[in-house]
Amino acid sequence: MKVPVSWLKDFVSLDDLSIEQIARALTFAGLEVEEIRYVGWPMQEPIHEFKVSGLSWDREKIVVAEIREVMPHPNADRLVLCDLYDGQQQHTVLTGAPNLFPYKGAGRLPQPIKVAYAKEGAVLYDGHAEGQKLTTLKRTRIRGVESYSMVCSEKELGISDDHEGIIVLDEDAPVGMPLADYMGDVVLEVSILPNMARALSILGIARELAAIFDRPLRLPDLRLPSPYAEGRLADQVEIEITSPELNPRFVLGLICDVQIRPSPYWVQRRLKLAGMRPINNIVDATNYAMLELGEPLHAFDYDVLRARAAGGKVHILTRTARPGERLRTLDGVERVLQPGNVLVCDAQGPLSIAGVMGGAESEVTEKTRNVLLEGAAWNAINIRRTMLMHNLPSEAAYRFSRGVHPALAEEGVRRGLQWMAAWSGGQVFGDLVDAYPLPPRHAPIEITPSQVERLLGFSLRRDELRALLERLQFTCEAFGEDGLRVHVPPHRLDIGEGIVGVADLCEEIARLYGYERIPTTRLSDTLPPQIGNPAYEWEESLRDLLANLGLQEVITYRLTSPEREARLSGAQDESQYIRLVNPIAPDRRVLRRNLLVSVLEVAERNVRHRSRIALFEIGPIFLPRPDDLPLEQPWLAIVMGGDRWLPSWDGGATAKMDFFDLKGVLESLLERLGCDPGSVNGVEWKVESEVPYLHPGKAARLEVEGERLGYAGELHPLVRERFDWPAQVPLLVAELNLEVLRKRSRLRAARPVPEYPPVREDLAVIVPEEMPAAQVEHLIREAGGRSLTEIQLFDVYRGEQLGPGRKSLAYHLTYQAYDHTLTDAEVAPIRNRIIRRLESQPGVQVRRTG
């Protein structure tokens, strides 16, 4: 909310405080000042606590002046010369302001025009530049006439971006007075959080300041202005509320014989500084009163209502819309009303969408003479829904949707009528018509110093609590031994009952006492049961392992599209995805079912900058489940490709990574997790040729005791082509289900370090090409038994001597006993068992190599 400080001063005296003091006080009371914008007042030395902007008006060089005559420019039709008096001397001032043209050549004006006058050297915003650009007024000649000063537009003074004409001040503006003194201001941009709806008004903010600085709040006198118009409004108008839940109060007042014209300039200026557009004196009065007190008002052209009532009593009815009902709102849009929208109607039908926007037919126009003014209370949730439904975020709807106390309905109508009378010359009826079927119920809250201490950690006596609360207009009475019974003031809807009310009051106490003054202590409460989080810790250790293996962690968007995932595994059925109702973009409309695609996308984006890519991501995929929230399943995806080593100046980086680089990473990982082949939960690498996105000859399925853990392999060349990746460079990928892996991973007891020397020997086996190495190793391991502690494949050979379709696998074998030195006599039978076992397989032949 934009808050002109001059306006605040109508209600609380702040003259002894600097702008920064005011801004800081508001900020530390929960009304954060986001920006301080100077509009004329002298700018204080910036102290870097707030964002400061705007313009100070030089008191010497920018003053109130009067134009006594407007004369034609000798050489230019679109310029005029003004005979101007600035309180000290006469000047001839050149301007192109269209709003002075009507006076051109009319001779001496019977009523001088009061203007904002800037002298040579004044710093102003450039009226012709885009945005706000500072400029210094210099002496110059325009079309043969010397010019050294000017009359200012709002844009030049930083009041608004209006540069259509010059500002015409109110007639009582004192000539010669520094403009900064006459109408300088500072606008505070205050962020109003939802619990501060009561501060969505100038009076609301002034009330907070009065409480913070413990000084009186000058509430406006709300008596209706006399003399009253003749008659009683109650004889002419009646109100019917069909649903008090939706419309707890409805108040009407009437003003007659108004003259529609622009509001006084000071009113327009304040409205503009507060971010609203002046329209005419009647509409401005409703807006001005709303900004002042926080109650949105609506003005009807009373004669339109009278005409619709055809001579009868005007019957105002509030009800929800009927199916298919329509209303043209004052923005000119014909709206189809929805059941649930609350309407203000008369006997003929809808007049306005309650609390959101008025109808076009009964709106105040140039011709309006009599104005019926509405102030009402509406259900905040209902207004919010209506506002969102029709996309009408008006100032009124904004306030009503955050909760406006029904007490304000009457106050707002009184204030609105006062301003209308003052600015339009009309006469007000001496009575209001007020239907108030549902006043809010405020049960008093009982609060004790010990409750305050229990929540806030420091103790205040009853009288101290009372003093703080009374500053915010709570009324308090003593209760029990040391407690208070607290009554909520009639402008607040944010204070709850019972224990919630106590918490709400504690917040008010803490706020006014000052968060900074509250003691700072360490937790003294009992430490809770220490249950840890093994799953989280396991996943973190997995991240460490993968990073230690040289892989870079990435984190990608959970949101993707079926098309993106189709790049990996072909067209996807959208119904298999968790879909967003309101995606930000079509390619982020579902939650991912696959983690690998996301990491592949990262790889292709980086391949232009890096010759070696090794990435992993750990994160959930999202799988629909019938009648339940989706399954969030943790997966690991790995993508590797490009140079095996980092590029180097001696050309060491030529080899590209292949399947076995990926497999090596996974083997190391599985070993650290206690899942390496040969252990109890050993992961098995199964030949896999059925995964469509993997190379059929370079892919493996990882299994633990028949349970599938995931896949590892080279991306199928045709799939690789769909990604931005260099041809001929293998892309190695793996995806593992971490739910399965975690279940299988465990600590393994330490093996003793052998004290006795091992027996090492080599064994070469010639096997048929199609026989997997894992099978050979498995046979050796089985036949070798416990004494065979290590099997290391050190050579794979194919050659003419072996003949086609055969390969030779050469192993280092290590035999080891933990309690003595093995003798050849002990090793020989094991060796023979291994050889027999291998040679029992068709086409297998063992060659001892020594």
Place this chain on the structure above:
Amino acid sequence: MLEKLSALEQQALEALEGITEEQALEAWRVAHLGRNAPLMQVFSALATLPREERPLVGQRANQVKTRLEQAFAEKQRQLKEAWLARTLQAERLDVTLPGRRPPLGRLHPSTQQLRRVLSILAEMGFQVFTSREVETDEYNFQLLNIPPHHPAREMQDTFYVDAGLKDDTYNWVLRTHTSPGQIHAMRYFAALNPQDPPPIRIALPGMCFRYEQITARSEIQFHQVEGLVVGHHVTFSDLKGTLVDFCRRMFGQEARVRFRPSYFPFTEPSAEVDVECFVCGGKGCSVCKYSGWLEILGAGMVHPVVLQNGGYDPQRYTGFAFGMGPERQFMLRYRVEDIRFFWSNDLRFLEQF
């Protein structure tokens, strides 16, 4: 004989003088100290000498042998030194050439910052508690004291998830904060002993989602870490003390911390916690937008309704909660100006950390 020995000695030493290579030295050793060297023949001829000459000649021969052996050792040492000097000279490298780096793996910046946060909290007794990312409206909002159409919902633009229901109430959401974990945690702990639920001190890390345009300052997904403490004696002043301690651990023991009233529907009273800008020391700079302070945490006393919803009687228990954004902290720490770097995963960014 003695003259012969002296001559041998002199001859040998002279020959040694000119030797500059290992090979020649070995040849010299064979020639002068080898089995067939003249000196050795003197030894074998000793027996043929008259008895009285033998000791003298023998002594002298031994003397010559020792002398030659010493000279040999000395020469050997010299040659080795010379060879070493030559070799080392020849092996000189340009040590200013770049090294051969092993490929280094790294954790994502978000993971790094999450760990900094969680390890500090762990030392303060906060244990990690995680919960799901797709939530019901009930857990994400209603149980946290944010009923339907509450204006606080405007503070968090929400991704709604199609739950396959017929009506238009989107009752699933991508969680907008980790706070639903507060309810999950309280209900979990309360179930351990419903009559007298145990105290709670947990950290809730996780990915959150907001319906936002992706810009340098806003993202559709981001991490959050919340802390939650519930017990019989937990106060706002404990909240202040805990967060001052946390901020000093995170930003340095000198860090100044301030608390401002704020609003969150699930805490009452609520606070915004600022740390004095560690870039400019509070003088004002572009990082703190010339305010001298950085918004780091939101916090407050757990709202009685939320305690109640979690199974903790607000008459008997109080609690506080706080929340922070690791990505934002990381950005401040390393002066990262664009939040989009986090999920774009450009290695030129990731490899810096």
